[in-house]
Amino acid sequence: MGNLLGNWRLKEPSTVEECDSTWGSDSESEQLAAEEDNGISESVSPVENEWPAGNNGDSPSKLTDSPEFLPKMKRSFYAARDLYKYRHCYPNYKKSRQPSEYRNLRFYLNMIPLVPDGIYIEEILTRWRGDYDKLEHNHTYIQWLFPLREQGLNFYAHELTQDEIKEFQSTREAKRRFLAAYSLMLDFYGIKLLDKGGNVARSSNWDERFHHLNESQHNYLRITRILKSLGELGYEAFKAPLVRLFLEESLHHNTLPNMQHSILEYFVYTIRRPSARRRLLRYARQHYRPVHAFLWGPPSKRSKPRSGDGAGAGSSGIRAPAPTPELQRKEEMNFIPASACSGTLVSFHHVAADCLDETTPLGYNIDGLEGPLIMMLGRNDYSEAVTL
Incomplete structure (x- = not known):
């Protein structure tokens, strides 16, 4: 029985929706969806007010909200699954090393x-x-300064273990140096650490450093790692102030426009408490343009099925035609059978009891397919999928 239990693996989500529990317990998601149903929308920016009306007198918001004008955008499943596993404390994590191998702590x-x-x-x-x-061009130190329970690009660096994390958090000297390392990287990005609560602000040379950060996008991967490491080593509360500052600079002040995607796909979702993520996403929703392209808000009522009729609210209720034989063959070729996915479904609460604020539906574990799937990504998606 012991060997059997030791081989159990938690089945991981297979869709972005299953990875994201941000709005699952929020009553405000219903309120925001109701506002959308009542025609209440975000305020229009001055730039949008200056757009000319269409030939038929339609307003620009009408034109851009039409299905033919909507950009084909979707969230990255690879980002969502990576952050899901992090927030749930790596439920399928391998056996810890012996205490004598605590190389991160010894470093x-x-x-x-x-x-x-x-x-x-x-x-x-x-x-x-x-x-x-030196901080920009050296690529080996970041895995040592901000260790994680996952392998990075520097294969000489060791992953953290749960036992090592406990030792680290109880060692004052290690914690003092860790905060000094965090302050070092913030200074590199044009930010200063204000207090022991993790509050941050622009540093005196922020203009120059933000310009560099906006262009040097490999640093966004480093920031994701830094945020994850803060949470692992006892500084979860430090994440939200930093992510909030990045949102303000990117969406409101437009000093870091190239960072928008990384903030919303990665930085926000390193935060383990759904309520903290909701606050950040509500702020982002107010400033994101174009409004209709914001993908990270609560699900609309229109996408939820009505009780009893099986059709989504707002839909016509007409069933789609049956697929042609040719289409059906294509779907069968692209279908991944459940037998290709390893794992046994078990209660999440038994696996990660210290992360009970994250309760999302569980899907299939498709770790074995990760390599081939990542190879199918475009260049931009792959650069975000690489783990430092």
Whole structure:
């Protein structure tokens, strides 16, 4: 029985919707959906007010809300699944290493250098601050400064374990250096840490650093890693202030326009508490343009089935025609059978009891298909899918 239990794996979600529990317990999602049904929409920006009307007198909002004008956008399943596993504390996590192999903790205690560079943590903290060229072009230190329970691009760096996390959080010297490393990276991005609560603000050289950050988009992967590591090592409360600042700069002040997608697909969803994610997404929804392209809000009532009729609210209720034989053959060729997905469905609460604020439906575990699927992505999606 012990071996059988040891081989159980939690079936992971198979859709973006199953990965995202942000709005599942929020009564406001019903209110916002009702506003949409009543024709209440977001305020129109001055730029939108200046658009000319169409040839038939239609307003620009009418034109852009028409189905033929809507861009074909969708959320990344790879991002959603990656952040789902992180928020749920890696339910299928492998066995921990022995305490003698706590290399992340020993690195932060200045006992061993990072590999392969041979640099100690104290040298990084004291000599690298303000050396923006080194912080930009060296790609091995970030996995050591911000360890995770997943493998990064530096295969010399070790993943965190649950036991090591507990030791790290109880070691004052390691925590002091970790916050110094966080402050070091914030300075590199043009941000300063204000207090022990994690509040942040622009630094004195923010203009120059934001310009660099807007163009150097590989740093968005680093920021995702930093946010994850904050949560692993006891600083979950530090995430929301940083993500809020990025939202304000990207959507309101337009100083980081290239960061919008990464903030909404990745940064927000590193935050484990759904209520904190909702607050950030409500703010983003107010400033995101065009309004109809905002993909991260609560599901509309129109997409929910009516009780008893099986049709979505607002739909005609007419069934789609049966697929032609040719279409049916194509669908069968693209269908992934359940037998290709490993795992046994078990209660999530038994696997990750310390993350009970995340209760989403469980789907299939398709880890074995991850490589082929990622190869099918476009260049932009793949760059976001790579884990540091």
